Amino acid sequence: MPKVFVTYKIPEVGLKLLCERYEVEVNLEDRFLSSEEITRRANDADALVTLLADKIDRHVIETLQRVKIIANYAVGFDNIDIEAAKEKGIVVTNTPGVLTDATADLAIALLLAVTRRIVEADEFVREGKFTSWKPELFLGPSLQGKQLGIVGLGRIGTAVAIRAKAFGMRVVYYKKRRLSEEEENRLGVSYMDLDELLSSSDFISLHVPFTSETHHLIDEKRINMMKPTAVLINTARGAVVDEKALIEALIDRRIWGAGLDVYEFEPRVPEKLKALDNVVLLPHIGSATVETREKMAIMVAENVIAVLEGKEPPNRVV
Numbered sequence: 355m356p357k358v359f360v361t362y363k364i365p366e367v368g369l370k371l372l373c374e375r376y377e378v379e380v381n382l383e384d385r386f387l388s389s390e391e392i393t394r395r396a397n398d399a400d401a402l403v404t405l406l407a408d409k410i411d412r413h414v415i416e417t418l419q420r421v422k423i424i425a426n427y428a429v430g431f432d433n434i435d436i437e438a439a440k441e442k443g444i445v446v447t448n449t450p451g452v453l454t455d456a457t458a459d460l461a462i463a464l465l466l467a468v469t470r471r472i473v474e475a476d477e478f479v480r481e482g483k484f485t486s487w488k489p490e491l492f493l494g495p496s497l498q499g500k501q502l503g504i505v506g507l508g509r510i511g512t513a514v515a516i517r518a519k520a521f522g523m524r525v526v527y528y529k530k531r532r533l534s535e536e537e538e539n540r541l542g543v544s545y546m547d548l549d550e551l552l553s554s555s556d557f558i559s560l561h562v563p564f565t566s567e568t569h570h571l572i573d574e575k576r577i578n579m580m581k582p583t584a585v586l587i588n589t590a591r592g593a594v595v596d597e598k599a600l601i602e603a604l605i606d607r608r609i610w611g612a613g614l615d616v617y618e619f620e621p622r623v624p625e626k627l628k629a630l631d632n633v634v635l636l637p638h639i640g641s642a643t644v645e646t647r648e649k650m651a652i653m654v655a656e657n658v659i660a661v662l663e664g665k666e667p668p669n670r671v672v
C-alpha cells in the first residue's frame with residue numbers, strides 16, 4: 355500500500371481521504387521537523403505533504419527516495435525548490451483559489467485595524483483608561499475616497515480590489531502584465547507603475563508571490579517614496595519588504611503605519627517591531643478560516659490521490 359508522510363497535522367477531512375486509501379504517517383508533534391527528520395521519515399513514502407514552514411530545498415529533494423508528489427498545504431510554494439523537483443520528476447502541487455477570500459478579508463481587516471487603531475483602542479479599554487467619549491480620541495484616517503494601491507493583482511489582489519470599492523476607495527494597481535482595458539473597466543481599477551503607485555497611494559496592499567524578483571521589492575528607496583500618511587499592508591510574504599527599512603520608517607514616523615501578517619524571517623518578529631504602536635502584527639493567519647483550511651486539506655488530499663493513481667493532479671505547480 356502506498357505511504358503518505360504528512361509533516362504536520364492538517365484538518366481531519368483531508369487526512370481522512372488519505373487514510374481511506376493509503377498508509378498515512380502524520381507528525382503529531384506541535385513542532386516543525388528538521389530537513390533531516392523529513393528526509394528520514396519520508397524515506398519510504400510515495401507522497402509528501404508539507405507546510406510552508408518546511409524548507410524543501412534541493413538537498414531534501416535529492417535525498418527523497420520514492421516520493422512522487424510534494425503536496426504543499428498553501429498556495430505559496432516558495433518553501434520548495436521547484437527546479438530541483440522538476441529535475442527529479444517530482445510533482446509539486448499547491449492550494450490556489452480556496453484561500454482568496456479569506457486572505458483578502460484579512461488584508462482589509464488589517465487596513466481597518468491600523469487606520470482605526472483597533473488594537474490600541476482595545477488595550478486602552480482593557481487598561482481601564484476609557485473615562486468618556488472624547489472628540490479626538492483614537493483618530494485615524496478614513497478609507498472613503500482614498501487611494502488604495504494594490505501591488506500584484508492576481509486572485510487575492512483582485513478580491514481586495516472588489517472589497518476596497520465597497521468601502522468607497524479608488525483602486526490603482528501594479529502588475530507585471532497589465533490587464534486589458536476591458537478588465538480594468540470591469541473591476542474599476544487603474545494601472546500605475548510601481549513607483550507612481552507607491553508615491554501617490556494612501557494605502558498600499560501587497561499581493562505578489564515571493565520570488566527572486568520580488569525579494570525586497572519594497573526596499574528603503576521605495577518606502578521613502580510613500581506619503582507620510584501612508585499605511586502598508588502585507589499579507590503576502592515577509593521578504594517582499596525590506597523589514598529593517600520598514601521598521602526604521604515606522605520608528606521615524608516616515609509612514610503612518612503598517613499591518614503585517616507575514617515577516618521576513620518568519621516566525622521571528624523583531625523586538626523593535628513589537629515595540630511600535632503604529633503597526634498591527636498578526637501570526638500569518640491570512641487563510642485561517644475553518645472553511646478555507648478544510649478546503650485546503652481536501653485539495654492536498656485530492657492532489658496526492660491523483661498522482662498516486664497515475665492521474666494529472668488538479669493543482670500542479672510543476
Ligand code: DGY
Pocket residue numbers: 406427428429430431453590640641
Ligand atoms: C499560503 O497559502 O501561501 C498562505 O500564506 C498560508 O495559507
